Amino acid sequence: MTQTPPVTPPKREITTKPRFSDKVFRGVVTGGGLSSLIILGLILGFLLYEGYGTFKSQGFHFITSSNWNAVVDANGLFNAKASTFGIAAMLIGTLVVAVIAVIVGVPISVGAALYLTFYAPQFIRKFMVTAIDLMAAFPSVLFGLWGFFVLESSGEYWAKLLNKYLGWIPIFKLPTPYVQHSPFIAGLVLAIMIIPIVTSVSREVFSQTPLDRIQAAYALGATRWAMIRAVAFPYARSGIVGGVMLGLGRAMGETVAVYTVLNIVYQVNWHILFSAGGNIASMILLKFGEASPQEIKALMAAGLVLFLMTLLVNSAANYIVNRSKSGR
Amino acid sequence: METNTQPNTLSSIASKREVKTAGTQAMGVGLEARGIHAWFGQKHALANVSMDFWPGTVTALIGPSGCGKSTFLRTLNRMHEFIPGAAMAGEVLLNGEDIYAPGTDVTKIRLKVGMVFQKPNPFPSMTIAENVLAGLKLAQLKTANKDELLEECLERAGLWSEVKDRLNTHGGALSGGQQQRLCIARALAVRPQVLLMDEPCSALDPGSTLKIEETISHLSSSVTIVIVTHNMQQAARVSDYTAFFLSDGGPGQMIEAGSTNEIFARPKDQRTENYVTGRFG
Numbered sequence A: 001m002t003q004t005p006p007v008t009p010p011k012r013e014i015t016t017k018p019r020f021s022d023k024v025f026r027g028v029v030t031g032g033g034l035s036s037l038i039i040l041g042l043i044l045g046f047l048l049y050e051g052y053g054t055f056k057s058q059g060f061h062f063i064t065s066s067n068w069n070a071v072v073d074a075n076g077l078f079n080a081k082a083s084t085f086g087i088a089a090m091l092i093g094t095l096v097v098a099v100i101a102v103i104v105g106v107p108i109s110v111g112a113a114l115y116l117t118f119y120a121p122q123f124i125r126k127f128m129v130t131a132i133d134l135m136a137a138f139p140s141v142l143f144g145l146w147g148f149f150v151l152e153s154s155g156e157y158w159a160k161l162l163n164k165y166l167g168w169i170p171i172f173k174l175p176t177p178y179v180q181h182s183p184f185i186a187g188l189v190l191a192i193m194i195i196p197i198v199t200s201v202s203r204e205v206f207s208q209t210p211l212d213r214i215q216a217a218y219a220l221g222a223t224r225w226a227m228i229r230a231v232a233f234p235y236a237r238s239g240i241v242g243g244v245m246l247g248l249g250r251a252m253g254e255t256v257a258v259y260t261v262l263n264i265v266y267q268v269n270w271h272i273l274f275s276a277g278g279n280i281a282s283m284i285l286l287k288f289g290e291a292s293p294q295e296i297k298a299l300m301a302a303g304l305v306l307f308l309m310t311l312l313v314n315s316a317a318n319y320i321v322n323r324s325k326s327g328r
Numbered sequence B: 001m002e003t004n005t006q007p008n009t010l011s012s013i014a015s016k017r018e019v020k021t022a023g024t025q026a027m028g029v030g031l032e033a034r035g036i037h038a039w040f041g042q043k044h045a046l047a048n049v050s051m052d053f054w055p056g057t058v059t060a061l062i063g064p065s066g067c068g069k070s071t072f073l074r075t076l077n078r079m080h081e082f083i084p085g086a087a088m089a090g091e092v093l094l095n096g097e098d099i100y101a102p103g104t105d106v107t108k109i110r111l112k113v114g115m116v117f118q119k120p121n122p123f124p125s126m127t128i129a130e131n132v133l134a135g136l137k138l139a140q141l142k143t144a145n146k147d148e149l150l151e152e153c154l155e156r157a158g159l160w161s162e163v164k165d166r167l168n169t170h171g172g173a174l175s176g177g178q179q180q181r182l183c184i185a186r187a188l189a190v191r192p193q194v195l196l197m198d199e200p201c202s203a204l205d206p207g208s209t210l211k212i213e214e215t216i217s218h219l220s221s222s223v224t225i226v227i228v229t230h231n232m233q234q235a236a237r238v239s240d241y242t243a244f245f246l247s248d249g250g251p252g253q254m255i256e257a258g259s260t261n262e263i264f265a266r267p268k269d270q271r272t273e274n275y276v277t278g279r280f281g
Helices: A020-058 A088-119 A122-136 A140-166 A183-207 A211-219 A224-253 A256-261 A280-288 A293-323 B009-016 B069-075 B106-112 B128-132 B134-138 B146-156 B176-188 B206-219 B232-238 B260-265 B270-276
Strands: B031-040 B043-053 B058-062 B086-094 B113-116 B194-198 B224-228 B241-246 B253-259
Touching: A020 A293, A088 A122, A088 A183, A088 A224, A088 A280, A088 A293, A122 A183, A140 A183, A140 A256, A183 A224, A183 A256, A211 A224, A211 B113, A211 B176, A224 A293, A224 B134, A256 A280, A280 A293, B009 B232, B009 B260, B031 B069, B043 B069, B043 B086, B043 B253, B058 B069, B058 B232, B069 B086, B069 B194, B069 B224, B069 B241, B106 B113, B113 B176, B128 B134, B128 B146, B128 B176, B134 B176, B146 B176, B146 B206, B176 B194, B176 B206, B206 B224, B206 B232, B224 B232, B232 B260, B241 B260, B241 B270, B253 B260, B253 B270, B260 B270
Parallel strands: B058 B224, B058 B241, B113 B194, B194 B224
Antiparallel strands: B031 B043, B031 B086, B241 B253
């Protein structure tokens, strides 16, 4: 006797008939979603197209050398062969000032966010949240001017102090005693600029810490600090990393404030207290006004490098955030 | 009336219990509430509640929603004050000392008066073992033998045999009932004198509820237990003493307290009788 095996029916396709209004709305939001992607693609395409020539003529030297020399011959024509474009100094400068900003700004921001979420009385919290939001919307040129006129003088004192006591660490060495307009000062200005965004994001994630976990910690005899360490930090960690990356992105792309504060010099400088540095964005601003059409193409190439660097940082951030979800 | 001719099932459940008499155990003075009032902002939520919780007994707090029984429970280990705008009056004496006295270290109070919440809330970033021992870390307590304490607490919470092979996996993978027993084990690890339970079974299925009730019975010889419950059968099954709370639109009040047997079989107050016989609420 043969047994018929039980028949598994084919999977059905599950569909629904959307209403007209829903189709229209779907179209509108899809358009909105795609437009940002399209704009991003167009900018990338434009930078690639404009910068391609420079990449081709300079090759790898574009990011490893620090010469920026647009040669014009006797007839006033651009000499592509003799010209050299390299952004190594600016590339490293971008990282240096951004990292200083993050190292100084993030602890302050996370501390402020913890204070606002778990310690501050209601009225102080409301007032400070408004103040910090206002700070986030502050034009960067004002930060730059303040840094130039106010922070510079006290920053000079701190720089000398750092050099005096920590000068044995290579990055705090001074080749010559010029400490004004240094990456250190620029990093401090950027730190102040990223504090609002990092504080705001961190406060948001801290405030979403599930109440039942907070209460569980307190009911076990936890002090506030122990509760924050055991419950709030594991929960908020990935969100804070996201906020820090937003801040880092802003610090890497900042133009006017760095342009105002920093003494832009074409040499790779790891001595953060020394008066020389720069970043890609401020370099583009510096050169743009008087650049020949060919030099502008080199600036576009520099812009593309900045673009890719930011992309890299954001991807790294996403990776970290996705990996450390265990606290949720 | 019909209810009088029929045997009262709740009272028959309650009468089956072996009643522990107050003060038979040498476990200190215990916990006393004296004239407790509680407010949330302008709302007077609880008025003038005085109760004694005898060592080694289980006391159930029953009453309809909004009668202030959970609020009362939370004044007993100072969890009440976490709610913005919360205020209280009266005294809570733990071993004769007022836990609201100025200069009291509140974290020490909560170590002696532990709490289990309505919704199981293990720490998701920690393993089962880390969860049980979390209190030691949070309160910076030292213990000679962590493994021994871990096993003892899980054993007392009735969870050891189910998790002993996966102590280093995350607590979130357990069922709701297991998570709640994990929370009980976690509360026991700091060796509390009193354990407050705020509707510990309301998010659980009947099988898990039964397990928790067994756990409560085992624990009651060593820990004073105060349990808030909406389930009157549970109150009848697990408690030695029962207090009935009610709000008549104003602040919640304690209407009547006594041995569980009395409250379910011969309530003195008409309102208590109406509630325990299911005529309202």
